[in-house]
Amino acid sequence: MLTLDQIARRTNNFRRMGSKFVRFTDTKKGYLSNGNGYIAAASYSTHRIDSAGRAYVNQQPSKYVTVFEFLDTQLHVNISCSCEDNTYRWEWALWNRGAAEIEYSNGDAPDIRNPTYKAACCKHAYALYQKIKPKLPQPKTEGGQQTFNNKGVMIQKKK
Numbered sequence: 001m002l003t004l005d006q007i008a009r010r011t012n013n014f015r016r017m018g019s020k021f022v023r024f025t026d027t028k029k030g031y032l033s034n035g036n037g038y039i040a041a042a043s044y045s046t047h048r049i050d051s052a053g054r055a056y057v058n059q060q061p062s063k064y065v066t067v068f069e070f071l072d073t074q075l076h077v078n079i080s081c082s083c084e085d086n087t088y089r090w091e092w093a094l095w096n097r098g099a100a101e102i103e104y105s106n107g108d109a110p111d112i113r114n115p116t117y118k119a120a121c122c123k124h125a126y127a128l129y130q131k132i133k134p135k136l137p138q139p140k141t142e143g144g145q146q147t148f149n150n151k152g153v154m155i156q157k158k159k
C-alpha cells in the first residue's frame with residue numbers, strides 16, 4: 001500500500017508543472033459503504049505543457065474525474081482517474097502496489113509506457129492532492145496517536 005505523499009513524491013516535474021493548470025469544477029466527499037472516506041473531483045486543464053516545458057492554451061479541454069479512497073488512518077489510498085495518463089501508465093502500476101483498482105485500463109501491465117512499473121500519478125491526482133493536503137489529518141503512526149486536524153476530508157468512519 002502507498003500513501004498520497006509517497007505517490008506524489010514519485011511524480012515527475014512535467015506532471016507537477018501540468019498540475020498547476022488543472023482547475024476543479026466539482027468536488028464531492030463522503031464515506032463509501034465500506035466506511036472508507038473518499039474525495040472525488042472533476043477537472044479540466046486550462047493549458048497543456050509541451051516537451052520543452054512551455055505552456056500553451058488548451059483549446060479543447062477534456063474533463064476528467066479523479067477519486068481518492070482512503071484505506072486507513074495511515075492515509076494509504078486507492079487512486080483513480082479517468083485520463084489517458086492514468087489509464088495507460090499509472091493504474092496498473094498503482095494496483096500492483098495496492099494503491100488502485102483496475103477500473104479504466106484493460107489490466108495489462110504497462111510494459112511500454114511504464115516499464116519499471118513506477119507507482120506515480122497523473123497531473124490531476126497530483127493537483128487534487130495539493131488541493132486537499134492542508135485539510136488532511138496527520139497520518140497515524142504505528143503505536144502513536146492520530147491527531148485529527150480534519151478540516152473537511154473524510155478518512156475513516158468511526159466504528
Ligand SMILES: [Zn+2]
Pocket residue numbers: 064066081082083084085086122123124125
Ligand atoms: Zn488524471
